[in-house]
Amino acid sequence: MKKLFDKKMVVLLIIAVISLIGHVCIYPMLPERIPIQWSSDGSVSNWGAKYMDLVLAALPILILLFMKAAPYIDPRRANYRKHPHAYDIVIVGVTLLLIACSWLSAFSGLGYDVNIQTLIPAGIGILFIALGNTMPQIRPTYFFGIKTPWTLENPDVWRKTHKFGGILFCIIGVFFLLSAFFGSELFVHGILVPVILGSVAILYIYSYIVYRKMQS
Template sequence: MKKEISKTRIILFIVAVISFIIHLFIYPKLPAQIPIQWSSTGEVNTYGAKYMDLVIAGIPVLIVPLMVIMPKIDPRKANYAKHGQAYTIAMTGITLLLIGCSWLSALSALGYDVHIETVLSVAMGILFIAIGNSMPQIRSNYFFGIRTPWTLENPDVWRKTHRFGGILFCIMGLLFIIGAFFKSEIFSTVLVVILAVGSVALTYLYSYILYRRLG
């Protein structure tokens, strides 16, 4: 299992590097300004300088080594052996999403109609569901998972909070996928606020209540 995980991370890094190299080849064809942010209806909100294409494409190349290094410097690094598969799922999903975003931006800049608002929302939904399903496997550490003062203090609080968080992540994923097919700015804004603020608040409150009960 450990060799398979290491092989996956090597392949992931190679994919990120190849993606960056291809971006270098298409760079001369890009316009002076490229789209880097869209509204929920698919309208471009923000343009960036041409060099931002390489910045966005380079982030996944840096993310993979960083995520490989973090477990090695974590004081609770022994626990990564217990949730290596969950960590690899998160690393793979995040890296591929970032690579995908770099290409959505580049293709849009080149004039292709990519429907980024739909593709990105579905991709994020799939990522949340994948991570949510693996969250109960995550063991206590300082870099990965729901790290509140109470989960880090009590292993039982950590375990139960991640079980609860996994359910929340799956629900968020489904809502992202459903939201991909709504072109309402209001719906998407409310959805993001509820998911981002509500989920963080719920997990913090849940872990605190558990800690008080078990303490």
């Protein structure tokens, strides 16, 4: 197992801490309620108390620290040595996306016209495509990957499911990117949501079918 924080992760942690400091600096300027959730047309669908800005700002640091600590408490910790690049991509992608979302919320709260309905789906889409391209590298763990009873039971089922899952994740990412430009209610609820739910169901069924074939 490589050391807990290499240079790349130290830089990422510094970015997250600087982001938190920036939120602390603008905190007095924020209104008492800030937007924390938006509908597909870009309108605010949920508001939070002012302190939620600091919660959103601290979240990237907490997630980063948890994801770096997870390999050390995972019973299958040795497998993280076999996919360090894939795991680092996930950590970097998730952390940067959370930082971006925290600032989009803050700028929106300050009254700036932020194109939420384009920026957030685009960021999620890029993250899904990055995940899809790294999934075939992922080895069996309890914290990271597609965990079904059958993938955890059989390493070959895990490998085949993640290879197939990588394709589905890339497809989901493309649909998120499309929703950034065609983000109507019909597209999101009629196409994007069914694609996500359908992909989850397909992966679950696929891993079971592969497992049954290997058993027989």
